[in-house]
Amino acid sequence: MAKQHVSFNLNGKQVDALVEPRELLVHTIRETLSLTGTHIGCESSHCGACTVDLDGKSVKSCTVLSMQADGSELKTVEGLADAEGLHAVQQAFIQEHGLQCGFCTPGMLIRAYRFLQENPNPTEEEIRWGMSGNLCRCTGYQNIVKAVQTAAQTLQQA
Amino acid sequence: MEQTAEVQDREDSLKGVGCSRKRKEDARFVQGTGRYTDDFKFPGMLFADMVRSPYAHARIKSINKEKALALPGVHAVLTADDLKPLNLHWMPTLAGDVQAVLADEKVHFQYQEVAVVIADDRYIAADAIELVEVEYEELEVLVDAHRAMDSDAPVLREDLVGKMDGAHSKRVHDNHIFNWQAGDKEATDRVFEQAEVTVKQDMYYPRVHPCPMETCGCVASFDKINEHLTVHITSQAPHVVRTVVSMLSGIPESKIRIISPDIGGGFGNKVGIYPGYVVSIVASIVLGVPVKWVEDRMENISTTAFARDYHMTGEIAADKEGRIKALRVNVLADHGAFDACADPSKFPAGLMHICTGSYDVPVAHLNVDGVYTNKAPGGVAYRCSFRVTEAVYVIERTMDVLAQKLGIDKAELRRRNFVKVEQFPYKTCLGWELDSGDYHTALEKVLNAVDYDALRKEQQEKRAQGELMGIGLCTFTEIVGAGPSRNCDILGVGMFDSAEIRVHPTGSVMARMGTITQGQGHQTTYAQIIASELGISSDEISIEEGDTDTAPYGLGTYGSRSTPVGGAATAVAARKIRAKAQKIAAHLLEVSENDLEWEVDRFKVKGVPGQEKTMKEVAWAAYNNVPEGMEPGLEAVDYYDPPNFTYPFGIYLCVLDIDKRTGETTVRRFYALDDCGTRINPMIIEGQIHGGLTEGFAVAMGQEMPFDEQGNLLGNTLMDYFVPTFVETPHWETDYTVTPSPHHPLGAKGVAESPHVGSIPCFTSAIVDAFAHLDVTHMDMPHSAWRVWQKVHELGLDTPA
Numbered sequence: 001m002a003k004q005h006v007s008f009n010l011n012g013k014q015v016d017a018l019v020e021p022r023e024l025l026v027h028t029i030r031e032t033l034s035l036t037g038t039h040i041g042c043e044s045s046h047c048g049a050c051t052v053d054l055d056g057k058s059v060k061s062c063t064v065l066s067m068q069a070d071g072s073e074l075k076t077v078e079g080l081a082d083a084e085g086l087h088a089v090q091q092a093f094i095q096e097h098g099l100q101c102g103f104c105t106p107g108m109l110i111r112a113y114r115f116l117q118e119n120p121n122p123t124e125e126e127i128r129w130g131m132s133g134n135l136c137r138c139t140g141y142q143n144i145v146k147a148v149q150t151a152a153q154t155l156q157q158a
Numbered sequence: 159m160e161q162t163a164e165v166q167d168r169e170d171s172l173k174g175v176g177c178s179r180k181r182k183e184d185a186r187f188v189q190g191t192g193r194y195t196d197d198f199k200f201p202g203m204l205f206a207d208m209v210r211s212p213y214a215h216a217r218i219k220s221i222n223k224e225k226a227l228a229l230p231g232v233h234a235v236l237t238a239d240d241l242k243p244l245n246l247h248w249m250p251t252l253a254g255d256v257q258a259v260l261a262d263e264k265v266h267f268q269y270q271e272v273a274v275v276i277a278d279d280r281y282i283a284a285d286a287i288e289l290v291e292v293e294y295e296e297l298e299v300l301v302d303a304h305r306a307m308d309s310d311a312p313v314l315r316e317d318l319v320g321k322m323d324g325a326h327s328k329r330v331h332d333n334h335i336f337n338w339q340a341g342d343k344e345a346t347d348r349v350f351e352q353a354e355v356t357v358k359q360d361m362y363y364p365r366v367h368p369c370p371m372e373t374c375g376c377v378a379s380f381d382k383i384n385e386h387l388t389v390h391i392t393s394q395a396p397h398v399v400r401t402v403v404s405m406l407s408g409i410p411e412s413k414i415r416i417i418s419p420d421i422g423g424g425f426g427n428k429v430g431i432y433p434g435y436v437v438s439i440v441a442s443i444v445l446g447v448p449v450k451w452v453e454d455r456m457e458n459i460s461t462t463a464f465a466r467d468y469h470m471t472g473e474i475a476a477d478k479e480g481r482i483k484a485l486r487v488n489v490l491a492d493h494g495a496f497d498a499c500a501d502p503s504k505f506p507a508g509l510m511h512i513c514t515g516s517y518d519v520p521v522a523h524l525n526v527d528g529v530y531t532n533k534a535p536g537g538v539a540y541r542c543s544f545r546v547t548e549a550v551y552v553i554e555r556t557m558d559v560l561a562q563k564l565g566i567d568k569a570e571l572r573r574r575n576f577v578k579v580e581q582f583p584y585k586t587c588l589g590w591e592l593d594s595g596d597y598h599t600a601l602e603k604v605l606n607a608v609d610y611d612a613l614r615k616e617q618q619e620k621r622a623q624g625e626l627m628g629i630g631l632c633t634f635t636e637i638v639g640a641g642p643s644r645n646c647d648i649l650g651v652g653m654f655d656s657a658e659i660r661v662h663p664t665g666s667v668m669a670r671m672g673t674i675t676q677g678q679g680h681q682t683t684y685a686q687i688i689a690s691e692l693g694i695s696s697d698e699i700s701i702e703e704g705d706t707d708t709a710p711y712g713l714g715t716y717g718s719r720s721t722p723v724g725g726a727a728t729a730v731a732a733r734k735i736r737a738k739a740q741k742i743a744a745h746l747l748e749v750s751e752n753d754l755e756w757e758v759d760r761f762k763v764k765g766v767p768g769q770e771k772t773m774k775e776v777a778w779a780a781y782n783n784v785p786e787g788m789e790p791g792l793e794a795v796d797y798y799d800p801p802n803f804t805y806p807f808g809i810y811l812c813v814l815d816i817d818k819r820t821g822e823t824t825v826r827r828f829y830a831l832d833d834c835g836t837r838i839n840p841m842i843i844e845g846q847i848h849g850g851l852t853e854g855f856a857v858a859m860g861q862e863m864p865f866d867e868q869g870n871l872l873g874n875t876l877m878d879y880f881v882p883t884f885v886e887t888p889h890w891e892t893d894y895t896v897t898p899s900p901h902h903p904l905g906a907k908g909v910a911e912s913p914h915v916g917s918i919p920c921f922t923s924a925i926v927d928a929f930a931h932l933d934v935t936h937m938d939m940p941h942s943a944w945r946v947w948q949k950v951h952e953l954g955l956d957t958p959a
Contacts, residue, residue, distance in 0.1 A: 020281065027280075036197035037190015039422070041371050042455040046876035049371055077190035090188040094180055097845045101677030102187030103371040103422025109188060128884040135876070137371050137423050138677045140848030141884045 006070040010035075011079025019066040026050045026061040028069075029076060037077040037106045041135070048134030051107035052076050058114045058133070077106035080113060088154040089113050089147070098147035100138035108134050112148050116155055122148070168758045173697065174690030175904065178841035182681040182701075192420040195375045196452045198390045203377065204233055206438050206451040207283035209273040209290045210461075211265035214301070214532040214869020215312070216294040218263055218272065226275060226289040231282035233445060235290060236437060237273045238262040246440055248317075249406060249431065252648060253506065254325025255335070255497035256317070257535055259433045265294070266314055266495030267534045268869050269460040274437040276449060299532050299869040300333065303469060303492035306529035307331040314495060314530045325497070326506040335497045335528035340511040340588045346523040349484035353475035359559045362938045363548050364862040365467035365492065365533070367459045368540040369881060370676075372422025374462050375452030376435045378442035387443070388415045391435060394428045395714030397672055398648055400706045402431050403439065418704035424676035425853065426538040427463050429500040429716050434462075459874040463500075464533070464863060465540030467492040468548045472556030480564050480571045485522040487513050487552055491537070493528050499537035500716070501544045502646040502653060508544030509803075511588040512637040515553035516597050516807060517575040522587050532869040541853050541914040543638040543717035550634045554919035558631075558926065559935045567614075568923070569605060572633045573598065583900070590637060592805045593899050595833070600895050601633060604809040604831050607893060613813060621931055626955070630812035630924025634916040638908040639722025639804045648713060654799040655723040656710035657731045659688060661792040663781040665774030666698040669731075672712010673724035674704045677849075678910060679842045680720060684728050686838055687904065691732035692739075693759025693773040710795055718806070718908035721838065722899075727798035729903040734794035736773075738780075742792075743771040745785040804899045804907035808832040808916045812924040818955050821947025823859065823925065825888035830917070834909035835898045843909050844892055850913025851890050856882050857914070858921035860940045880940070929953065 003018040010033065017032050029038050029052070041049035043062045050062040053075035080087040089112045092098065099105040108131070115122070115130045122130060127148045128141070136144065173179045186192050223235040238260040241247035248256045261272045273290050277283035298312040305311055313319060313332040322329045326336035350356055376391040387409055393399050396416040404411040421428060438451040453462065469490040475483045491507065493499060501508040507526040514522055539545070557575075561568040576597040577584045584592040604610075613629055620627040643652025656672040669688055673680060681701040689696035703709055712724065736756070743761035744751040747769055754761040761776070763769035771779075780792035813827040830847060837843055860880030864872045873879050898905025918939070925941045926934055932953055937945075950956050 022281070030197075031199070031279075034199075035190070036193075039194070039372070040196065040452075041373075041422075042876050044455065044875060044877070047371065047455075047881075077188075081189055086188065093188050094184040097181065097841050099181075099184060099187055100679070100845060100849060101371065101421065101423040102183065102192045103194065105187045106190045132883040132885045135371065135881050135883060137369065137425070137853065137881065138849045139845060140850075140852035140890060141887050142848045142890055143845060145884070 004067060006066055008069050008072045008074050010074045011076060021067060023066045024062055025064040025066045025069050028066040029061060035076055035078050039103055039106060041103065046135065048107045048111065049104050051111050051134060053110050053114055058111045075110065077109055080109060087113065089151040092147040092151035092154065096143045096147040096150055098139060098144040104134060104136045108136065108144060112151060116148070116152055120156060121152060165758055172689040172693065172695050172759065174686050175836065175838050177686060177839065179682055179686060179696060179839055181679050182685070183679060194372055194420045194422055195377065195390050195392050198377050200377065200379055200448040203448040203450055204276050204278060204445065205280045205283045206434065206441060206449055207275050207280065207287050208271050208434065208457065209275065209287045209292065210269045211261065211272050212268065213265055213294055213296055214268045215297040215299045216265050217297060218261060218265065219293040219295055221273060222291040225291065226286040229282065229286050229289060231278035232275060232286045234276040234441060235273055236260065236441065241440065244440065246406060246436060249436060251496060251498040252430070253497040253499045253501065254503065257496035257498050259436045264316065267532050268871055269457065269534065271433040274441070276441045276445065299867070301531060301865050301867060301869050303490050303529050303531055306333040306531060314532060333530045335493055335530060336506045338506045338526045339524060341523040342521055343523045345521045346484045346486055349521055350473070350475045350486065353483055354477045355564060356473060356475045357556065357559045357563050358471065358473045359556055359936050360471050361552065361555055361936055363466045363468040363470060363551055364939055365464050366540060366857050366861040367464050367863060367879065368425035368427040368538070369459060369879065370423030370425050370427050373453045373455060373458040374428060374432060374434065375450070376438050377448055377450045378438040379448040380442040380446060382446045385409065386413045387439065388417065389439060390417045390419055392421055392428045393418045394424045394674060394676060394716050396674060396704055396706050397711045398651070398714060399431065401649065401651065407439065416706045418674045421674065421676040424716065426465060426540045426716055429538055430463050430498060432462050455876060456874045459879055460871055461534045463538040464494070464536035465538050466548060470548065470552045472552040474556050474560050476560055480560060480566045480574050482517055482519050482575050485514055485519050487524045489526040491526055491528040492531050492533065493537050494533040494535040495530060496535040497528065498535035500539065502640055503648065504645055505544065508539065509637050510545040510549050512546055512590055513549035513553050514586045514588055515550065516577060516633050516635040518577050518581065519587055524588065533865065539717055541850060542911045543636060543640065546637055547915045547918065550915050551919045554632050554634060555922060555936060558923050562930055562935055568631050569601065569610060572601065591802055592635060593802055593901055594897050595635065595805060595807050596895065596897050597633060597807060600807070600809045600831050600833060603893065603895065604811050604829055608811055608827065608829050626816035626818060626928040628814050628816065628924040628928030630920045630927055632810045632916050632920035632923060635805055635807045636912050636915055637803045637805055638718035638911065639800055640717050640719055641803055642801060643799045651713065652799060653713050654797050655712040655719065655727050656795065656797045657724065657727040658710045658795040659731045659735055659793060661735060661777045663778055665694060665777040667694055668700050668702065669728065670702045670709040671724050671728065672710050673715040673720045676715065678715065678720060678846065683838050683842060684725070687725055687728045688732050691729055692736060718911045721906045722804045722902060722908045723798055723800055725906055726800060726903050727796045730798055731794045731796035734796065735792055738792060739773060739776045741788065742776050742779050742784055746771050746779055746783065801901050804835065804902055806832065806834045806907040806909060806912050808912050810916045810920040812920045814924045814928065816928050816946060818950050821943040821950055823941060823946060827891065828888050829891045829893065830913060831893040831895065832909060832912050833895045833897050834912065835896065835902065835907035836905035837896065838906060846910035847892050847913045848890050850910055851917045852882060852887050854914045854917030855888060855921065856880055858918045858939050858941060860942050862940050
């Protein structure tokens, strides 16, 4: 199959890639662009390990075609930290022990990053619903909820 | 006073045992720089994908590879016939059976591996498996384990026909794997015949799957020039993998390097050796390039390592006051098509004979029969220690049934039967020695914390109003830390574990262990153990695991064995270093070794203030100024063979409400008290308990792998297989008592599996309790809304009065 040219802004940098028309965004990110922080857990949109931020929305990159991302603004977990250091959600996950094996963590973080822009001052119930597209098998979620609350406070004070 | 505060400050700065130290692992994981198996990419790497059987039982009439081989980018298609010349079409299992690597003439379960395609990338491989044409002749399917040993049952394992000497016992039927018994049958039967009260309960522990976030996979890289094999693999036991690969391939272990990199959760799923690993290795050896295989979620749930599937009957004989006189447990174990249970070799039913629980049981008998069915092989310890989950379930359920029959409150019944604190160490009638415990204290703590009497009163009121409220209780004892090599081995290798610690000249430390973390935080907690033993800050201690070229040989991480065995090895290795350091310190201070005392991070001359050497000073001296005759350097290795298992315990209480219209359950409260002995990192312990409770909740409330009559698996995606989200997961309350293990160097017992083991019967106890006033004694899992509603409906509770 002839490859197609796509171009998008990934973590603040303009990138170009040649992709198969049927290629999934998660594979382009992981295989072609070598950013392996975005993980594959189910390939069916259930687990959220592959969550990325696409034009200001959390999407599961295992069920998005790379061609659909042409011209978009993309952010992955690798784009959360900046020259100042870790993002508030990253710090909060460490602080509150919101991760164990770390496999779901990039998806959780990128979702939390967007969720706290959608709802900067959420209740626990709003966090639980707002994050419910991301599965975790290790933590039982309780400390992730705490981490999102902590990050919300930090971001509000900033 | 001032000096004490100064000593305390020094101790705190070590961040040693007891400190809720933040995890060392997290910095890389939150930045997406963890390295999991699928993240490894090597030049020329090819991808493997499996052709799988649509049928549960069928003869393979032909396999046509031509169309697949003609697809550009396909390098090879391998079947059992291709593996035969290498004698790799079958492989030994950990349970003394053999398993087909690729189906040999017959398929024995749906999704069984029939052929493997090797291609340039995963897209081409996926296309090519569709082009492999396999012609099947369907055979009669055996799904129901209860039918396995009927005279007219279809024979599954033609390779075993006539071989009636099984790995563990005589086989009495072609579909029989083993019979295994523990205890005194005659004495138990006698007690039952004369008992004042007996109860008997059948129960089914459904087939479930550990379902970690990361599926299984590997990258095999064979270097043809040097005849050296490197395998990056999702394994909870990399050293065992090296030994098995060497035995299968004939490559010396010195030329095999197994690397378990970051692992995205294991929970028992990543203990076994799977066909995907074997064919990737074979393909890499044949093609001379790296080959990657990563299963997708459906393959994961369908084929790699189910757990449980125990049909159990629990019976208790007691007096009228509820004092247990005897226990009888009978099990029909569905092992699927190949016996690939991951248990210590001598125990085909794992540690099921811990089924006397926390109770003083005078005599007991356990009988287990394992049978073949047309289902995937496995039988792994899903977040538990080798069938202890099943053992705890059968005893806890049967205790509840006894309480109900006698009209004694279930907490009171347990009080009357607990092993008393003064009875420890307590020898159980089935052969274990419970090392320590204080069940009564822990139970009272929980009952007080939740105000048990008030809950019972509220329940009475709710019942009067026709509402369904349940209170569940589980008072369990685990058996973890396998194990003493006198009775525990895997493929003949004793189940010790190891630690190697090197103190560098400037006093920082590198340590390596034979275990492998999969989220438990070993890089954090092992360093804390060393910090407390050596007086060096844990921030200056690096921990490495998972690379068989560098780490000492160990049996890996499962069955809560890291802290009980690996942690003990770490403490003992550190003590060897401190003993040598003491000699060096004595030399430096020109005193006798016996004149020195240890204080946090230094040796002090007794009674002479100021005469002291810190561990860091000693470390430097170890490389330039040691006593005459002593070899330089400061390092030690320990291979720790534990004298006994450890026996963590817990008291769990669950309060839930059931909606009669929908059958939906709301867990109002779940209170978990755990006693894991000495607590190394309370933050990590709590995190492990939250996770274990959530996995227990999943098993009890929704997980199952149902099969239809043709052996089709009806739930192998995350749409069907229940993995709780943020929304369903209850809020957890945790508590603890500390009863140190008397034989573990630190007194630690292991913790991460207790919450899974203990919570599952607690949920069932609570669900059944909601219906107990209506003479319901047991309900099988999963307690999904649909199944609970069926009970509501059967009892006529959903129709207005």
